[in-house]
Amino acid sequence: MNVLPRSWVLRPALALSAALLIVASHTASAVATTDLNLPQLGEPADVNLSPAQEREIGASVAAEIYRENYTLDDLELNDYVNAIGEQLAGASKTKPPPVHLFVVRDPRINAFALPGGFIGLNVGTLMVADNESELAGVLGHELAHITQRHIARSIGEGQAGTIATWLGVIAAIIAGSANPDVVMGALGVGQAINYQRQVSYTRAHEQEADRIGIQTMAAAGFDPRGMADFFEKLAQESRLYGNRVPELLLTHPLSTNRMAEAEARAAELGPIHHQDSLEFGLMQARARVLVADNPADALNFYTRQLAAGRNSLDNRYGMALAQFTMSQIPAALDTLSPLAEQYPKQANVQLLYAQILEQNGHLDTALDVYGKLLQLYPQYAPAMLDYAQALMDANRPDDARQYLISHDQSQGTQPETYRLLAQAARQSNNYPEAAYQMGTYLLTRGDPGSALEQIDAGLRLPGLTPQERARLVAKRAEVRAQMPDRYGGGDGPQS
Incomplete structure (x- = not known):
């Protein structure tokens, strides 16, 4: 079972300072290299930061984010957003480095790109998107920052001194959550306006990321209107809440001209009919339950939704997941069983069904559900890892270990694989x-x-x-x- 505890501990943002020192050292070395007036070989950005340096910087900051438990480490959510990321990367005219998306346990609207292919997506962004094209618009924009190497290029444009601060702000936003004092204290910045200036990309970079991002999402089969529609959503939220500006607008300032350009580009590309996957709504429901301050809040929400006649797959799945999270196992089984019968090939429904069956004492039946699901989707990592956990729950650690080590598609790509291998080894003494x-x-x-x-x-x-x-x-x-x-x-x- 991969349902996580609801609470998470905020530690001071300065815990990330070690990774940022790495950023600063690379920045300093990049500037020194530029000062030597060496010939520019390859990409112009390579003189400032090589792709290998970018990857190291991004990995260092991402590692600190993981280490401080700011991520929402849910296998299904992470698999879903990475699948969209891979779809966008495959359609990009500029081949990106290997892209790794992670979900940040923060209900505010935000997303950010780190050097070297790392993209963070606040879970709140997934929750407020009306469709997959809006979500793809956000991720396509961030992917464009990576493919166009805007951080490395900024060094060459005289902004070397702000790169470490820019990444520090990302870390501080995550570490400080909604507490501006933590953000400001971590950065040592006295005025909010200075904070915004430090984190903002240049206008040219934002325009380029919009232009390339919208082209990429259209090439990947998403409706290019998604980016413009999400911009309008951000603008409306900014108008409604005054000073409570969405976090995404702090690092990606939105202007009337920028919105108009996005609409014009979408019109040029023409409408693309994109049918949202069933997984999109299910993952929105999953996110709502997993980030609820109190699981009872999510349960009450879905109770009201169903009572109002909104008897959708998403709401019923959310209801069952909330019941399961609150250990209301018989009720969860009653809620989900009809869905499991109605959607025998929907992986997320079947995974939750297997987990509920196991907790209800029907372990053999749960293993059968996992087996059928893996016949349909033999490389679906969440099913593989949940199945291995169920084998250990059945006191079959050697079988779990053999299954994990014989399936290369999970080994090395899912850190959870190694944790389960360690658990199986302990269980086998x-x-x-x-x-x-x-x-x-x-x-x-x-x-x-x-x-x-x-x-x-x-x-x-x-x-x-x-x-x-x-x-x-x-x-x-x-x-x-x-x-x-x-x-x-x-x-x-x-x-």
Whole structure:
């Protein structure tokens, strides 16, 4: 089961300062390279930041975001938004680096691009979108910032001093949530106007991201009106709430001219009929339940929706998920069973059905549901990982391990795979393997310090075989190679 706890802890934004020091050091080295007046080979932006440097910077900031638990680590939500990201990336005229989207546990409307292919999407943006084309418009815009390498180009345009601050603001927005004092304190910026100036892309970059983003979303089969419609939604919310400007407008200022240009481009491209997937509404319902301050609030919302006659698939799914989250298992089963029968090939409905069946004591039936679903979608990672968890719940850890290691489509692409492999190893009393896999999991999550602790604990286990010790030592070297200096240089136990 991958339903997460509703609460999350906000830590000071300055916890992200180490990653931002990496940004600053790359910025300084980039400026120094430019000052040497070397010939410009390849892309002009490469002189300022190479693609490898961009990837390292983006990965460092993303790792801090993961480490501080600001993300909504729900397998189905993340798979859904990454599928849209891949669809857009495949239609982009400029081939992007490997794109990785993550969902931020924040109900406000926002999205941001980091260097090197990382895109953060606030869950609130998904919740307020009226259709998939609006969501694709937001993501297409952010993807364009990446493909056009706006951060690297900004350094060449005399803005090198603001790059670290710009990324720092992103971190502070996430860390500070709705508390402006935390944001301002983290940045050391005294005036809100300075804050906005630091985070804003140049007008030319915003226009370019709009133009390329709308072309990309249309090429991917989405309605280009989606971007203009979402702009109108933002403008309306800004008018309604006065000073409570949507976060997206702080980093991407919206003007009347920008809205008009988006509408004109959409008209030039012509209407494209895009049929929203069933998954879009289901993921909106899932997001509403997972980010509710109190699960009872989500339950009350869907109770009212159904009582008002809005008997849609989305509302019934949301009702069942809210009941399940509140451990009202028989009620959840009653709500979802008709949907499971009506939609035998809808993956999200079937996954929730299997989870409810298991919690209701019907583990064998749940395993059958997982098996049928995986026959339909053998590479659907959420189903694969939930199935492995169900095998362990059935006291079959060796079967779970064998299933995970024999399916390459999840191995290495889903950090959760490594966590489950560690769990299966512990359940089988294979503690050296558990230490190895948990260390790998923490490393993929951007936490090499904790990964090293796991590997060192494994190396201290009594009775290690030579093969087990050699494997742990090799993993330890891999972890140490990825550790910034701030973790210290002590080698710790290796024997």
